[in-house]
Amino acid sequence: METIYIETPLGIARLEGDDAGIVSVSVLDTINKAPTKVCSESLQKAANQLQEYFDGKRQTFDLRLNPQGTAFQKRVWQALSSIPFGKTISYLELSKILGDVKAIRAVAAANGKNPLWVIVPCHRVIGSDGSLTGYAGGLHRKKWLIDHENPVKQQTLF
Template sequence: METAHMATPLGIAKLEGDEQGLCAVSVLNSDLPLDPIIPEVLEDAVYQLQEYFEGKRKDFSLVLNPRGTAFQKRVWEALQHIPFGRTVSYLELSKTLGDVKAIRAVAAANGKNPLWIIIPCHRVIGSDGSLTGYAGGLHRKKWLLEHESPVQQQRLF
């Protein structure tokens, strides 16, 4: 398993993967000295994330290999179909997966998403439009949704 770290506007991102694909992307709550050497198997993931943060990328084209249960993987697959700049509620996501009663299990699987940003769990909100639960912190979820918003707030001064 190879590891790389990269600076993002939201903190240091840690990427993990191997020849079978990208296994994990997480944001750290601490600063690390960054190693300028990126393992070859992670170069494309680092490049695509940089493009995302620069506003040049809306979709990722990476081989993913997240570790989880079959149900978690179904939820993570469904998350990848939420378009850039859009949100869905946990209830809508549960309906998409065919079981409205599974809302808590869907929310739990969403919270276990190992591929920060790549699998866009930040695009899932409460039924009332509220920013609910986000492992990376609600301030990061808010930033990501604003970054992806098709309507950018203009400054008056």
């Protein structure tokens, strides 16, 4: 397993993976590591695509992924990947997509364990009332990501 670090507008991201795919992408609040200069082709591809996303040049990712989790968690993460760029859905809507509205708490828990920050867009899931709830990377990052993906920027009226 290889680990690299890259700079993003939201902090240093740690990417982990190997030839089987990207296992984990996470954002760190503090780290004393410099961005990685040399890495494997698969991690370099992930780093490049993340940079394109943050530069506003990419809306989807084309990477080999290998997240570790239960079968249920993987189903939730797959469903998250179908949420279009610039759109949000509620935890309740996500539960309905997965076929069990009563599983909302389990769906929310699996969403919170998403190991592929940004690539599997768990930040696109919000509360039923439109509130920004439950984001492991911090609500300030969730807000930034949703604003970054919003194709229509609100202008002030005054």
